[in-house]
Amino acid sequence: MNQLSQAQSTALAVVDARMAELSAWCETIFDFGETAWREYQSAQWYVDRLRQEGFRVEEGSGGMPTAFCAEWSNGDGPIIGMYAEYDAVPGNCQAADTTRRPRDGLGFQAGGHTDPHSGLGISTLGGLLATKAAMEQHGIKGGLRYTGEPAEKVRGSKPIHAAKGYYDGLAAMLSFHPFYMLPMCNTVRWDTHCGAAYSMVYRFICDAPETWGMSGGDGVKNGPPIPQSHSSVRAPGASEALMTMFQSSKVFREAMLPHQGGWSISEAILTAGQATADNLPAGLAEIQYMMRVPTIEMAEQITAVLDRNAQAAALLTGCRIERHWVCKSRPGLANHAMADVVWQSMQEVGAPVWDKAAVSVAQEIQANLGLSPMQEPFLDALSGLIPPQEAEAILREDLPPSQLNSTSDDYTDMTWHTPTARFYIARPALKAPTGQAYPAWVMNAMGGIPATIDPMIKVAAKTLAVSALRMLEDQTARQSAMDEFNLRTGGGVGGDKWIAPLCDYDPPVHFRWPEYVTTARGRDWTIPSTMPDA
Incomplete structure (x- = not known):
């Protein structure tokens, strides 16, 4: 010493x-x-x-x-x-x-x-x-x-x-x-x-549940002659997309990567439907994934599987899908x-x-x-x-x-x-x-x-x-x-063995991350109602 x-x-x-x-x-x-x-x-x-x-x-x-x-x-x-x-x-x-x-x-x-x-x-x-x-x-x-x-x-x-x-x-x-x-x-x-990690949020947005099941898909010419207000609840929405994503990714988790190599993937449901009544499909649902893996290549392989699952879930439920990065680290x-x-x-x-x-x-x-x-x-x-x-x-x-x-x-x-x-x-x-x-x-x-x-x-x-x-x-x-x-x-920053930053996204600060608020009841714990672009 x-x-x-x-x-x-x-x-x-x-x-x-x-x-x-x-x-x-x-x-x-x-x-x-x-x-x-x-x-x-x-x-x-x-x-x-x-x-x-x-x-x-x-x-x-x-x-x-x-x-x-x-x-x-x-x-x-x-x-x-x-x-x-x-x-x-x-x-x-x-x-x-x-x-x-x-x-x-x-x-x-x-x-x-x-x-x-x-x-x-x-x-x-x-x-x-x-x-x-x-x-x-x-x-x-x-x-x-x-x-x-x-x-x-x-x-x-x-x-x-x-x-x-x-x-x-x-x-x-x-x-x-x-x-x-x-x-x-x-x-x-x-x-x-420590190894690499990727994390992303998949957002499922159901913009037009009223068009679900209409043969023409235009919501006008081939729709029912009399709107049935309690029929629309049978249309899938963002909640169904999220659950499809959740289940399919659980099913395929074993096949994403070999068992050897010390990797993990976990998920968190950020929101689960914003309907204010029992007869309205959810318009928004979000699920976050985090993968911890030894190499960047493994993270890319898992991401490709999750992307396919998300696209399939959106197609099955009449939703559109957005993917937002939370982190990509080396x-x-x-x-x-x-x-x-x-x-x-x-x-x-x-x-x-x-x-x-x-x-x-x-x-x-x-x-x-x-x-x-x-x-x-x-x-x-x-x-x-x-x-x-x-x-x-x-x-x-x-x-x-x-x-x-x-x-x-x-x-x-x-x-x-x-x-x-x-x-x-x-x-x-x-x-x-x-x-x-x-x-x-x-x-x-x-x-x-x-x-x-x-x-x-x-x-x-x-x-x-x-x-x-x-x-x-x-x-x-x-x-x-x-x-x-x-x-x-291989020569410092920029060298031939150097890995450049993977971050190609804006700080993910606008999502519905839980937080404290002050109300008439005092300090409380809540999930915000929306994000700016929702």
């Missing part, structure tokens, strides 16, 4: 000094619980905070209302990138409590933080501010760029930011995520980075030099430590679930570090040798624009009695309780700051990372 520089020691002290603030900030974002493309309060909070900290901030970066790009410079020099995520997940509204209950005034179907992105964003903000303070105190030249990334759960913003140049010109990018699977806990990704690119820098920083900082207060919280959760509280309730893996190469070997045990990428996250788009390290710090997770599993609300709740989530925030912020300062201070480390980036891309 390298000895900490004076600037790195300063950064560690800054994180310690600001932990009370970071803890309170995490509670704020956790309570917002805003979901993809609708993170209005969360994004504004970051923008205001960053401006107070001396950053120049562009709001609505890349044409996304809840994105931002913040920059700060201490003179000419290398620029290090970090980012915040802050979107929550519908149907996961959970209070920061040791029992299952939604946040005050809401139901369980509202948004809630699962990963949690509330802790992710505040961890990176803590690392960013500690790096800035150390640069100022020790006269380190260079700059910081910090992007606000909405809609990560649908891999939304990073492909768009990448295509619009927000990651260009960086010396390095640091990508942190709370641990969500073993062995990726207190370690750095080595070779096997598989990730490794950088061992960057991984080494972060791994060395992680060893200097150490693993998170959960104190007696955190243990008491965990034991209370176990007791409330009818379990016997454990003396050491947290997973043993949370308190240790695992070298990247060892984690890589375990990760690859279940993967075919030909598969280069696995699982899904949109940080991968950053890896094609600058040397990038992806690392994971432990979040609180409990040991389960043999043969039992915890309900999802348990981890969600611990992501909002200060005693259980603060240890992750502290360690992640310190690891980010030490890594960033190493890249700023160590020209050799910086050059090694860039040399490897150039080698893997």
